[in-house]
Amino acid sequence: MRFTMLFILYTVLVLTLLAVTDTSAQLLFHDDFENDAINQEPKKWEIGFAGKTKAIVVADPKDAGNKVLKTSNNPSNDSRHDGPGGSIYVCGDADWTDYVAEWDMMFPDDFYMGVVFRFQDGAKFYLSDRRQGNRPYQFWKQHGGWTLIGDGAVDNKPQVWYRAQLTLEGDSFTFKLKERDDKTPFQDVAVATEAKDGDYKTGKFGNYGLVYIDNLFIGDSVEDLVLPVEPQDKLSTTWGSIKASY
Numbered sequence: 001m002r003f004t005m006l007f008i009l010y011t012v013l014v015l016t017l018l019a020v021t022d023t024s025a026q027l028l029f030h031d032d033f034e035n036d037a038i039n040q041e042p043k044k045w046e047i048g049f050a051g052k053t054k055a056i057v058v059a060d061p062k063d064a065g066n067k068v069l070k071t072s073n074n075p076s077n078d079s080r081h082d083g084p085g086g087s088i089y090v091c092g093d094a095d096w097t098d099y100v101a102e103w104d105m106m107f108p109d110d111f112y113m114g115v116v117f118r119f120q121d122g123a124k125f126y127l128s129d130r131r132q133g134n135r136p137y138q139f140w141k142q143h144g145g146w147t148l149i150g151d152g153a154v155d156n157k158p159q160v161w162y163r164a165q166l167t168l169e170g171d172s173f174t175f176k177l178k179e180r181d182d183k184t185p186f187q188d189v190a191v192a193t194e195a196k197d198g199d200y201k202t203g204k205f206g207n208y209g210l211v212y213i214d215n216l217f218i219g220d221s222v223e224d225l226v227l228p229v230e231p232q233d234k235l236s237t238t239w240g241s242i243k244a245s246y
Ligand SMILES: [Ca+2]
Pocket: 032, 033, 034, 066, 067, 068, 214, 215
């Protein structure tokens, strides 16, 4: 009996360890900028395209107690990488392929701006951006020039916090946008923009032009977009509940 009990405990422990160390689905990146200093560059990001602008962490224009990323210190029309030569800041790994990203985003004014993905260098990446008119939302491919690969629409206006979702699955890209306070799950939100393109398989995630970004989660699937419990805590919690049940 004693042996059986020990065997069960051992089996549970091994299974728990396997679950904790399972890397098949995971949160790949998270940043809420709360550990960054105001007016400094974000610590978890790097410069992907070195232009004339600087991304800095600032107080949220809508909530002074919250820190957010302001991706350029220049006005929006002086922050694009082509033309004026704005910088692109990126996060993540060069070998990232498919993932789901969700983040808060606010547009300072009615101009071109958004995010880049599968970023390889200043002339090889995909762009997801809003266009002028507070409605068009598109996917572009940068290859030294620009090719429009997806045309869509979603109502949006400046100075409002939105929650965005970008899903990458092989050569298929999907973008959704809703107001941040809207509790509708993304699975019930209409697709704003879709595109298919197979040229760039890997790359980092970053900004395009001047946007405000906060609460960025990137993971293998929607289920992974939560902050993990520390493995040690998970293990001791499991052990505690096992011991308490005997
Ligand atoms: Ca924040």
